Amino acid sequence: MPSPTEPAKRCLEVGRTKKTVTLSLFVVLALATGAAESWFPLPLPGVRLGLANVLPLFALLLFGAKEAVAVAGARLLLSFFLTGNPFALLCSAAGLACSLPLSILLYSKFSGSLSVPAISVASAEAFNVGQVAVAVMLTSTPALLACLPFIIAAGAATGYVVGRLAEIMDKRLREKYL
Amino acid sequence: MKLGDKILYAGLSIIFLISCAASIFFLRGSPNDGDKNGANFTLEIVSRGEIIKSFDMPDLSETESGSTIELREGGGFNILSIEDGAVRMVSSDCPGGDCLRMPPIWSDGRVIVCLPHKLVIRLRRDGNGEVDAVSY
Numbered sequence: 001m002p003s004p005t006e007p008a009k010r011c012l013e014v015g016r017t018k019k020t021v022t023l024s025l026f027v028v029l030a031l032a033t034g035a036a037e038s039w040f041p042l043p044l045p046g047v048r049l050g051l052a053n054v055l056p057l058f059a060l061l062l063f064g065a066k067e068a069v070a071v072a073g074a075r076l077l078l079s080f081f082l083t084g085n086p087f088a089l090l091c092s093a094a095g096l097a098c099s100l101p102l103s104i105l106l107y108s109k110f111s112g113s114l115s116v117p118a119i120s121v122a123s124a125e126a127f128n129v130g131q132v133a134v135a136v137m138l139t140s141t142p143a144l145l146a147c148l149p150f151i152i153a154a155g156a157a158t159g160y161v162v163g164r165l166a167e168i169m170d171k172r173l174r175e176k177y178l
Numbered sequence: 179m180k181l182g183d184k185i186l187y188a189g190l191s192i193i194f195l196i197s198c199a200a201s202i203f204f205l206r207g208s209p210n211d212g213d214k215n216g217a218n219f220t221l222e223i224v225s226r227g228e229i230i231k232s233f234d235m236p237d238l239s240e241t242e243s244g245s246t247i248e249l250r251e252g253g254g255f256n257i258l259s260i261e262d263g264a265v266r267m268v269s270s271d272c273p274g275g276d277c278l279r280m281p282p283i284w285s286d287g288r289v290i291v292c293l294p295h296k297l298v299i300r301l302r303r304d305g306n307g308e309v310d311a312v313s314y
Contacts, residue, residue, distance in 0.1 A: 083273065085273050085274075085294065087293055087294050088273075088274075110182055113180050113181050113182030113183075114180060114182035114183060114186065115179070115180050115182075115183050117183075118180070118182065118183040118186050118187070121186065121187075121190065122186055122190075125190065135293060138293070138296060139224075139226075139227070139291060139293060139296055139297075139298055140224075140226070140227030145197075145200065145201070146200075146201040147201070148197040148200070148201060149194060149197045149198045149201050152190070152193065152194045152197055153194065156190060156194075
């Protein structure tokens with residue numbers, strides 16, 4: 001790890017237009033990633049790779065909390081408009097409501113002692129917990145909780161990959177293109 | 179790896195182990211042990227938390243082997259097939275099709291869930307688990 005700097009100082013200072021364009025690009029990329037991974041067949045029902053979460057996280061690293069919320073929220077709404085699946089909207093919204101505040105809190109307060117992949121793992125787990133909670137409530141089936149070990153393991157794996165990706169993208173793209 | 183990472187991963191591992199234990203508790207009962215013991219299973223169709231239909235599995239597997247059950251719930255259709263005491267979702271018009279990918283069920287407490295149609299298909303060993311009737 002090169003010298004860890006404070007998150008407050010690391011926020012990128014860019015012009016308003018450039019920021020808008022960049023964030024819009026992030027939203028579109030997140031939508032495309034989400035669409036692409038829905039073609040990925042996974043043995044467990046309801047488990048997605050969650051690679052699209054790399055973009056809100058990247059926005060958090062590059063710009064800050066407000067921008068991460070904007071990217072995640074826009075992606076949530078737009079993917080609902082595209083798929084028209086209210087159930088998925090509810091599940092994802094519950095997942096986001098758990099994971100986004102957690103990752104923002106961890107990044108702003110504890111980034112001295114937590115690496116980006118670890119923050120991402122924590123936030124992926126929080127997302128899964130929120131999602132499963134909503135699924136259990138909507139179907140009133142506590143037996144869904146039996147899937148929890150698989151969901152936790154999958155969340156750890158994809159959370160780590162997403163965190164590493166965001167970290168690498170942050171390192172490579174920060175000075176070069178933005 | 180930073181200190182916080184280690185704490186976080188350790189905590190996560192503990193939660194993982196606990197959830198493993200909990201799910202083993204949930205899913206105890208190995209495949210086919212019901213058939214060998216001659217226990218009867220009830221197939222329950224649950225929609226929005228209420229049992230809307232239930233079938234006796236022996237009846238289904240003996241008299242209508244390879245039979246199907248068609249369901250129209252939650253604004254779509256689902257078709258279940260019963261073969262040799264195992265229940266499988268064979269067709270559904272839900273958007274994700276996740277219920278089609280769930281494994282067949284054949285033992286106590288196993289479920290197939292179709293979330294978009296708010297539908298749960300579960301097997302229950304007769305006289306096991308929940309209270310069937312309460313008298314005062």
